[in-house]
Amino acid sequence: MKINGTPTRTIRLAADGWGVEIIDQTRLPHELVTVTLRSLDDAAQAIREMWVRGAPLIGATAAYGMALAARADHSDAALKKAYLVLHATRPTAINLKWALDEMTAALLPLPAEARVAAAYGRAAAICDEDVAINSAIGDHGLALIREIWADRQAQGKARFDILTHCNAGWLATVDWGTAIAPIYKAFDAGLPIHVWVDETRPRNQGASLTARELNWHGVPHTVIADNTGGHLMQHGMVDLVIVGTDRTTRNGDVCNKIGTYLKALAAKDNGVPFAVALPGPTIDWSVADGVREIPIEQRDAAEQTHIAGRDAEGRMVAVQLTPDGSPAANYAFDVTPARLVTWLITERGRCPASAEGLKSLYPEKAP
Ligand code: MRU
Numbered sequence: 125m126k127i128n129g130t131p132t133r134t135i136r137l138a139a140d141g142w143g144v145e146i147i148d149q150t151r152l153p154h155e156l157v158t159v160t161l162r163s164l165d166d167a168a169q170a171i172r173e174m175w176v177r178g179a180p181l182i183g184a185t186a187a188y189g190m191a192l193a194a195r196a197d198h199s200d201a202a203l204k205k206a207y208l209v210l211h212a213t214r215p216t217a218i219n220l221k222w223a224l225d226e227m228t229a230a231l232l233p234l235p236a237e238a239r240v241a242a243a244y245g246r247a248a249a250i251c252d253e254d255v256a257i258n259s260a261i262g263d264h265g266l267a268l269i270r271e272i273w274a275d276r277q278a279q280g281k282a283r284f285d286i287l288t289h290c291n292a293g294w295l296a297t298v299d300w301g302t303a304i305a306p307i308y309k310a311f312d313a314g315l316p317i318h319v320w321v322d323e324t325r326p327r328n329q330g331a332s333l334t335a336r337e338l339n340w341h342g343v344p345h346t347v348i349a350d351n352t353g354g355h356l357m358q359h360g361m362v363d364l365v366i367v368g369t370d371r372t373t374r375n376g377d378v379c380n381k382i383g384t385y386l387k388a389l390a391a392k393d394n395g396v397p398f399a400v401a402l403p404g405p406t407i408d409w410s411v412a413d414g415v416r417e418i419p420i421e422q423r424d425a426a427e428q429t430h431i432a433g434r435d436a437e438g439r440m441v442a443v444q445l446t447p448d449g450s451p452a453a454n455y456a457f458d459v460t461p462a463r464l465v466t467w468l469i470t471e472r473g474r475c476p477a478s479a480e481g482l483k484s485l486y487p488e489k490a491p
Pocket of ligand 1: 302456
């Protein structure tokens with residue numbers, strides 16, 4: 125995507141050819157700050173503290189984290205330790221493990237002296253693959269939007285309203301985004317798109333990141349409190365819900381940012397199509413039942429009790445919302461059962477959220 129007219133990826137090599145540049149997303153939407161990662165620990169910190177976040181970008185950062193680790197020490201022991209350090213950063217998004225497995229499969233069979241170049245090569249390829257995958261998701265999602273839009277136009281609607289949760293856009297990936305890729309393609313194709321952006325408490329990825337990138341691209345949007353979606357759906361003000369996912373099971377259960385499940389329930393009750401956009405590496409073929417088998421990250425309660433923003437003088441500040449002494453819980457993800465999902469949209473096309481649906485698109489992967 126472009127920032128001020130310049131095509132920009134969310135992760136790239138620094139000018140020195142080995143450091144890894146990222147956007148510190150904790151500073152958005154108010155400040156655009158890039159940071160250069162120079163070690164395994166830098167990469168692990170960036171993922172753990174959510175300077176980078178979003179399943180595909182976590183995977184891409186972990187891949188470069190392995191390259192940075194190999195540059196410091198390319199022994200088997202060091203690479204295996206790097207795998208464990210990066211794997212422990214965030215437990216839910218499966219792209220992290222996928223990328224680490226890809227890297228170790230590419231590096232461990234090689235002689236030690238070939239590993240650094242191979243690590244940078246594989247990490248760059250993972251990034252390029254992510255861009256191509258997301259662009260293809262955008263094309264398949266655009267086809268779905270066109271179908272629903274034809275129907276809504278026939279009913280006299282003048283605007284196509286999409287609701288999304290969390291940030292599954294360019295900032296959550298290397299480029300394009302997953303759930304937002306179809307939105308960009310529809311907007312660029314001239315469809316009258318409008319996006320309802322869930323603020324997505326507690327980290328506010330919708331209010332601070334999705335709104336930021338839609339704003340950069342010029343896509344009409346409105347930020348809403350997380351509790352608003354059901355009301356909008358009851359009044360015919362949502363034509364499609366589209367979200368991303370951090371892990372989808374082989375049966376089509378979808379794990380995504382906390383609150384996604386409630387949107388799916390409201391969509392089902394109101395007959396609104398509920399689509400999930402996902403790259404192939406987000407499917408965990410080893411898991412069938414998402415509710416029981418996917419580990420749900422619990423983060424620091426301070427993300428719930430406090431909120432960060434810009435004050436009237438333009439300074440970044442955090443303020444406390446809750447009384448001293450009130451405990452808070454911070455579950456970062458929930459699971460939407462496949463029965464509530466209308467479509468899965470992947471780089472290979474669209475399918476029902478079911479074991480059969482996923483098998484039809486990935487026959488070589490399904491057990
Ligand atoms: O905690 P985050 O910000 O990493 O969570 C991100 C999400 O839940 C996204 O919706 C998901 O990764 C899909 S993004 C392409």
